[in-house]
Amino acid sequence: MIRILLFEDNKHLRESLSLYLANTDGLWLSGAYADATEAVKLVRKYQPDVVLMDIQMPHISGIEAMRAIKKVNPEVKVLIQTVFENDDKVFAAICAGANGYILKTPRAEEYVNAIRDVYNGGSHLSPSIAAKVLAMFQSQFVMKEQTYVSLTPREKEVLQCMVKGMSYKMIADACHIGFSTVHSHIKNIYEKLHVNSAPEAVVKALEMRLV
Template identity: 55%
Template structure:
């Protein structure tokens, strides 16, 4: 069971999330907080595995709260959820230590999938957010890629990660099982010398591992 705490000042929204968790044996809502004041104490009380954090809140912003929480709880997974698609806020949240970023209005089953994915070490992002991240990295001069001996299938799955796809979506895109996706991703981590999908995506973009001539030629 994944323990989840929510920081959001929109009561209607948090009530809807609470209803989503009711009757679901895989998730437990351990705390709902309308602001991020005394965030460390609230986290200590709720003992969550995953925090859903709104960006725009009174007194203390979600981005500041992420910095405060991660400084003391570096292993805690924080999933940002907001109506904002502003690049500055997206990158500020990621730099602060957020593990994923999804938009409000995301379907309930996709929210649950994102929580499970971030808990498992993934970095879920709404597709529109992933595109903004990709656009940003493409606009920055990047060093020449190193050789990591990724197979065609591994590059395909790595591209899916960059595009913000969940493990389930990757399985559907590539017509393989989720267990096979997990196996390929573990091999990708080993070859790239990373420990999470967020690190893998960052390295793929930074070193042009999937947008170089080699990958384009394999399509």
Template identity: 50%
Template sequence: MTRILIYEDNTQLRDVLSILFEGTPGFKLVGAYPDCRHVLTQVRQAEPDVILMDIDMPGISGIDGLRAIRAAGFKSKVLMLTVFDDNKNVFESIRAGANGYILKKTPPAKLLEFIEDSLNGGAPMTSSIASQVLNMFAAQYRSGTDDFDLSQREQEVLNLLVDGYSYKLIADKLCISMDTVRSHIKKIYDKLQVNSKSEAVAKALRNR
């Protein structure tokens, strides 16, 4: 059973999430709170596998609550569940130790997938957030702060990925085969020392 702990000050959403996890096989709701003023005591008692953390809550923000969780040494996966999609909140959340960043408009079925992804070592993010982070990453590359030894073609492939192109559209745009696109992307991941898009996103945030 995956143990879920919720921090959400919106009563209606907190109730909806509670019903979702109480009614889904394989999940167990171990707590649902409107703020994280007593987060350390609650996490210690509940022993959650995954914490869904709102950002804008009364008293202590979700990001500060996350910092307290990490400072205390708790290893639970923490997924920020929020309406905020700005760079500052995304970046500060990942720096504080978040394992993912999900917008509240995410459908329930997708939310369950994101939770499973985090438990399997992924860094789940709503697609619009991932795209934003990749844009931040590409901007860093173009600024010359760290070129990661990418070739000109690899840079072109990365920029097209950031712009939302599929593998097929990249192949068409650059007049290369799908296999060549996959080869370039594998080399990009190797040079960034990541194994997936999720890891690339997390690394980009942690290193600006």
């Protein structure tokens, strides 16, 4: 039996969902609430496996409530549901540790699928949400491989040190080479990256994922 706690401020949806979930094999609805202010307390009381949380609610947002729950009971799975597919909300929810993010749908079995998925340790994302997440992912990690620069192993090593905020002297010690050598390498790095200061090199290194 998967124990479920539901937070949803819309009375009609809350009651419909309650009815559906309560009558689905394998699920046990511990409670359904219109307000998540007491979420932490309710989680402690009912020890649910999965919390189904509307993102937009009065008093306290679903994300805040989830954050609070996760802080106390990190093992509780939280499934965020919303009508919006706002980028910021999705982003915030994921960062706050959401185990799933589904758009409200008239197809009730979607809720059940999502609940089962997160209960089993996976995550469940509605297709349009998943598309957003992948897009965000790409925009973060796929860099413009525009001007590929080939740094020698030593240069990469030195650059990595620079990214750590180390000075010439510290780099020399860390790499077991002389101060002058560090100087030489950095001169070469600057030329290859077309920069002429440490901060620039660091930024470029990070955005080119050379480190």
